[in-house]
Amino acid sequence: MSEVAPSVGGGGRPHLAIEHLSKVYETGTGPVEALHDISTTVDNGAFVSIIGPSGCGKSTLLKIILGVIGHEGGRAYLRDMPIDGPQVGAGMVFQQPALPPWRKVLPNILLPVDVLGLPRRDYRERALHLLDLVGLRGFEDKYPRELSGGMQQRVSICRALIHDPDLLLMDEPFGALDAMTREIMQGEILRIWRDSGKTILFVTHSIDEAVLLSDRVIVMSPRPGRILRDIAIDLPRPRGGELRQTARFQAYAGQLRELLGLIDHNAQPPEPEDHG
């Protein structure tokens, strides 16, 4: 547990604080521990990625923070308020865009406004501004099925931002996109992050993506998910794709690869812990 690195960044209260969080799923074959004693903090305005093997509980952690599933042990706080229900101050983006096909682009972005019972007219301008931000101005009257996967995911990001949450939770948002679209989207999310000042918690399978985007990368173990290491990525910003070629980028990527057990000769199996 002492492996958890202190959070980087300035002073003040962290945006997100998680203390000894654990999660157990009841399944047909008995309880399964998804998360084990997770403790970390995320500073205001930080870009933090979570990386780990499939089924390590990364997505579960995001849903707990969004407040849509519960947890057993420990505590989680958003802006010092305990998370004990849905968090309207967080916006969520999934791997699949999850856009209702019956809503055109603009109403799709306004879905949270409808759910929250706010007047649409107050948010129309903001929706159009967000469309501008992701380069989709002019597509507001299209149906989702008329858009490519990358464009749909951009709409999904706009939807997550429409009610101006200050935390953006992203669960492998570019995982279903082709490699080229993915690189373009990485550039866009960095730009949106810089322009908006949001805090972003970003789950990914891609080592390169985690290094390129993040201030910190949290490396998780296979189930039950524990935090193996918390690595600060000390690379200059603004960052672009050319950063991938640099030795420092490669060093970070190599370090992560090693931690994830992808390099055989140096691989350290995660220390077995006493679960009590």
Add this chain to the structure above:
Amino acid sequence: MRWLGSRWKSIAFFLALLVLWQVAVDSGLLLRFIVPSPTDVIGEIIDRWNRLLLHAGYTLMIAVSGFVIALTVGVLMAVLIAHSRFLAESLYPLLVLSQVVPTIAIAPILSIWFGPGEVTKLIVVFLISVFPIVVNTTAGLLHVDEDLLYVARGLKASRWKIFALIRMPNALPNVFAAMRISITLAVIGAVVAEFVAGSVGLGYVVFTGAANVNTRLVFAAVVLLGVMGIALFTAVKGLQRLAMPWARVAKEGEA
């Protein structure tokens, strides 16, 4: 005329069949009093147009009214089943069980219970056409994109909001798929009910025509029933196009 493009083959085949049929009757290969020729049937429809129209109007009224009742009640039942695990576990199996008993078989009993009037007929139409609506609508209400539900719940969406903004529109394609099946079943239900009860409707015409070996009249009524079925089916499809404009647009990359 673009619609003709994909259909001319089936239209040509149909016309060829009609000609073959006509020739077979005219040449004496088929006995005219057993199988009337297409022109005989058309003549019969023209000769008895006013009376047939009256009967057709009645059958149409029964079929459409029963269908609308089935649609309303069916969607409401689906909402209840989707809403409550208790109702899903208590109501749903009974509903499936009810389909084991052919509605047509109990139509005569219904006629004894409720008399030969419209009530019996509407009940028969309802029973025969409600099942696809309940089953399909329930599926559409329940099979919602999980991630979309998380997005909504993360915004503190009430069950009502989720129902109105997500589940109901999500079920719309299922509702229309069920309507296309049920409208056809509704016509069958109306005809069967008219077989056993009352003295009006195309079902009654078919029944009495057959009893009198008046095959021309039977064929005339059957043709009108076919036209009615196609018209109702087309009307439902048109309604679907209006209600689901998003299903019409070309998919990305298919334009």
